[in-house]
Amino acid sequence: MTRPLRAIVLFVAFVTFVSFAGELVRAQESPARLVIGSKNFTESHILGEMMALLVEAHTGIEVEHRSGLGGTLVCFTATARGEIDLYPEYTGTAWSIILKESGRVDDPLRAFLHVQSRFRDRYDLEWLAPFGLNNSYALAMREEQAAALGVREISDLIPHAGTLDAGFSIEFMNREDGWPGLRPFYGLDFRQVRAMEHGLAYEAIAGGVIDLIDAYTTDGKLLRYPLRVLEDDRGFFPPYNAAPVIRGEVLRAHPELRELLERLSFRIPDRVMIELNHAVEERGRAFREVARGFLVAEGLIDAGEALEGDPDAGRDSLLAFMVGRWDETLRLGWRHVQLSLAAVLLAVLVAVPLGIAVARRRVAERVALGAAGVVQTIPSLALLAFMIAIPGLGLSVRSAIVALFLYAVLPILRNTHTGLRSISPELLDAAVGIGLTPRQILFRVQLPLATRTIMAGVRTATVISIGVATLAAFIGAGGLGEPIVTGLYLNDTRLILSGAIPAAVLAILADALLGRLEVWLTPRGVHAGV
Amino acid sequence: MIRLERATRTFIRASGAPVHALRGLDLQIRKGETMALLGPSGCGKTTTLRLINRLIEPSSGRVLLDGEDTAELDPIRLRRRMGYVVQSGGLFPHLTVARNIGLLCEIERWRRPDIDQRVDELLDLVHLPPSEFRDRHPGELSGGERQRVGVARALALDPEILLMDEPFGALDPITRTELQHEFSELERLVAKTVVLVSHDLDEAFLLGDRVALLCEGELVQLGTPDELRSAPATPWVERFLAGRVQ
Numbered sequence: 001m002t003r004p005l006r007a008i009v010l011f012v013a014f015v016t017f018v019s020f021a022g023e024l025v026r027a028q029e030s031p032a033r034l035v036i037g038s039k040n041f042t043e044s045h046i047l048g049e050m051m052a053l054l055v056e057a058h059t060g061i062e063v064e065h066r067s068g069l070g071g072t073l074v075c076f077t078a079t080a081r082g083e084i085d086l087y088p089e090y091t092g093t094a095w096s097i098i099l100k101e102s103g104r105v106d107d108p109l110r111a112f113l114h115v116q117s118r119f120r121d122r123y124d125l126e127w128l129a130p131f132g133l134n135n136s137y138a139l140a141m142r143e144e145q146a147a148a149l150g151v152r153e154i155s156d157l158i159p160h161a162g163t164l165d166a167g168f169s170i171e172f173m174n175r176e177d178g179w180p181g182l183r184p185f186y187g188l189d190f191r192q193v194r195a196m197e198h199g200l201a202y203e204a205i206a207g208g209v210i211d212l213i214d215a216y217t218t219d220g221k222l223l224r225y226p227l228r229v230l231e232d233d234r235g236f237f238p239p240y241n242a243a244p245v246i247r248g249e250v251l252r253a254h255p256e257l258r259e260l261l262e263r264l265s266f267r268i269p270d271r272v273m274i275e276l277n278h279a280v281e282e283r284g285r286a287f288r289e290v291a292r293g294f295l296v297a298e299g300l301i302d303a304g305e306a307l308e309g310d311p312d313a314g315r316d317s318l319l320a321f322m323v324g325r326w327d328e329t330l331r332l333g334w335r336h337v338q339l340s341l342a343a344v345l346l347a348v349l350v351a352v353p354l355g356i357a358v359a360r361r362r363v364a365e366r367v368a369l370g371a372a373g374v375v376q377t378i379p380s381l382a383l384l385a386f387m388i389a390i391p392g393l394g395l396s397v398r399s400a401i402v403a404l405f406l407y408a409v410l411p412i413l414r415n416t417h418t419g420l421r422s423i424s425p426e427l428l429d430a431a432v433g434i435g436l437t438p439r440q441i442l443f444r445v446q447l448p449l450a451t452r453t454i455m456a457g458v459r460t461a462t463v464i465s466i467g468v469a470t471l472a473a474f475i476g477a478g479g480l481g482e483p484i485v486t487g488l489y490l491n492d493t494r495l496i497l498s499g500a501i502p503a504a505v506l507a508i509l510a511d512a513l514l515g516r517l518e519v520w521l522t523p524r525g526v527h528a529g530v
Numbered sequence: 531m532i533r534l535e536r537a538t539r540t541f542i543r544a545s546g547a548p549v550h551a552l553r554g555l556d557l558q559i560r561k562g563e564t565m566a567l568l569g570p571s572g573c574g575k576t577t578t579l580r581l582i583n584r585l586i587e588p589s590s591g592r593v594l595l596d597g598e599d600t601a602e603l604d605p606i607r608l609r610r611r612m613g614y615v616v617q618s619g620g621l622f623p624h625l626t627v628a629r630n631i632g633l634l635c636e637i638e639r640w641r642r643p644d645i646d647q648r649v650d651e652l653l654d655l656v657h658l659p660p661s662e663f664r665d666r667h668p669g670e671l672s673g674g675e676r677q678r679v680g681v682a683r684a685l686a687l688d689p690e691i692l693l694m695d696e697p698f699g700a701l702d703p704i705t706r707t708e709l710q711h712e713f714s715e716l717e718r719l720v721a722k723t724v725v726l727v728s729h730d731l732d733e734a735f736l737l738g739d740r741v742a743l744l745c746e747g748e749l750v751q752l753g754t755p756d757e758l759r760s761a762p763a764t765p766w767v768e769r770f771l772a773g774r775v776q
Contacts, residue, residue, distance in 0.1 A: 426616065434633075435614075
């Protein structure tokens with residue numbers, strides 16, 4: 001293959017990269033608008049959607065809702081850093097996870113006032129009046145069994161404890177505000193307590209295998225199964241009241257937002273939230289549709305035009321479902337490609353020169369390979385979460401690219417290094433001896449001979465990047481991880497597959513394509529294996 | 531003319547022990563002659579060769595080329611004035627035979643037709659039909675063919691001097707003898723100063739106009755093959771010539 005052709009390939013790759021970088025820069029020059037975040041579970045998403053609809057309907061502020069963010073720390077960090085302006089948070093979560101308060105709190109008002117004043121002082125974040133719901137832990141029992149035993153409160157379980165079997169979620173089994181604390185607090189000794197996956201626990205109790213499970217008080221599944229939620233009569237479970245948390249700066253710039261958002265305050269009690277969650281999780285209705293339905297029914301916004309979204313969507317076959325999502329999949333797939341490609345190109349630009357630089361320096365070589373190896377051992381999600389705390393990165397596509405880039409460096413660095421080291425010293429001696437300059441040796445001898453090995457590293461890096469890029473959705477960077485993440489918390493297999501299958505296809509395709517490129521870029525004589 | 535003046539070269543082993551590869555060598559190589567550097571392994575013959583094209587620098591002493599101290603010359607330019615042939619050719623496996631031979635011409639920015647013409651001339655010279663060999667890769671050549679290409683490559687820029695480090699050492703005996711004889715004729719064809727490193731007595735005596743016999747970093751005897759044979763300077767030389775020193 002001639003060098004001009006190779007140059008064209010590199011040029012095309014470069015242009016793709018630059019155009020992508022341009023997009024990033026443009027994305028930063030945004031007009032005044034409100035970014036709402038929500039965590040990766042149904043309830044948070046619905047609450048975020050409600051706030052978005054409310055602000056859209058009553059102000060001229062442009063709203064962006066970034067849903068599916070990977071957990072409390074991602075949401076909170078992003079808000080504290082100003083990447084997100086507003087998100088729904090829970091008092092109990094703020095108390096234990098964000099503020100790391102050690103003591104127990106059982107009074108909802110005290111908890112709310114405490115987190116409100118701490119957030120105001122430490123982070124300039126304002127807690128607005130709560131929505132009303134308390135998404136805490138509870139114990140649930142089959143309705144008929146509870147009726148037969150006459151159990152309404154947790155205390156009522158005490159005389160029957162020796163005959164009851166419980167199945168608790170792993171999280172509940174390990175949290176201080178779960179079983180380890182509950183057991184001595186009420187003096188409960190069940191016949192058997194086992195840890196099981198939460199979704200399975202519902203099936204198990206419905207089938208009569210177990211008698212008690214832990215539940216969230218606003219869980220939509222409580223409507224699907226005939227369960228009685230037992231009252232926490234002695235007040236063991238800490239309060240998890242949900243409320244809007246907004247940046248002080250934003251609130252000062254738009255004071256009208258307080259009054260507007262507080263129209264939701266105490267409008268959403270537990271039983272309403274259960275229904276809303278149920279509508280999404282069990283009946284397959286769209287978040288936005290459910291949120292809008294609620295707001296319209298409460299008279300908080302006008303009915304407006306009918307919504308997109310087919311209530312029967314839940315019954316399509318996987319194939320029909322994926323065909324129906326084709327445009328969306330293409331859009332997400334393209335973003336996915338951009339993320340992976342940008343990361344791998346950056347990694348090539350860094351790792352190849354680095355590999356060359358350290359190839360003949362023993363100490364530098366160990367340091368570089370060691371450092372890249374350490375990065376590789378950091379769990380992907382942790383690395384992504386770590387990125388958003390870095391100034392200038394935050395909750396953005398950039399964070400995702402940097403994290404992917406860090407993963408892509410090692411395979412390319414290691415292969416560049418191996419490729420260069422495997423060239424025989426005699427050959428290099430001949431190259432020097434006939435009068436080539438170090439530069440000529442690098443470009444005319446070493447790199448061509450190492451191309452195949454380097455390209456194999458690029459291939460590995462690309463496949464890794466495409467895989468890890470599915471996690472980018474956790475920090476709102478998009479890609480094919482979006483339907484996977486949403487599908488995971490909706491427990492919707494079709495949605496998960498509609499992201500996972502294209503991602504897998506993409507990885508296979510990229511691998512095959514790069515395999516061809518590898519053969520094409522490798523000088524012919526190298527294949528002969530001399 | 532190449533002149534080594536009291537050239538020494540000392541290596542330090544990893545253990546810290548110094549190794550005296552060359553201990554004050556004085557040697558003159560005349561223009562146009564073939565000088566064979568002969569001796570058992572570790573005698574300093576390869577070190578001597580590598581001092582000439584500055585692959586290594588002398589620890590003390592000087593190497594002069596036509597009266598100029600090579601330490602003052604640009605090593606890249608210096609090496610391009612000297613063809614360099616190593617054991618098993620040292621060809622670049624990713625380049626065709628033609629590009630291996632023409633590589634330095636390319637780098638020196640010759641025009642393409644000139645390069646092509648030069649490559650074909652050189653292939654003819656080393657008895658490899660250009661049409662058959664031009665586009666092959668080194669991996670597709672026999673050991674002898676590779677060595678011929680290595681010689682052709684060394685001659686690409688028409689250098690005044692040819693440095694050959696055990697050029698036929700890796701070949702089977704039949705091919706080696708064949709190539710040695712071919713080379714002895716070839717050399718007459720091109721009439722260059724040739725410095726040949728060899729541990730093989732027959733090769734050195736066949737190809738060398740003069741032979742420098744080295745032992746443990748010192749010159750033991752210098753002379754034509756006949757002089758060495760008829761008047762060995764020391765008992766060691768006698769034993770070496772009798773094939774009793776390895």
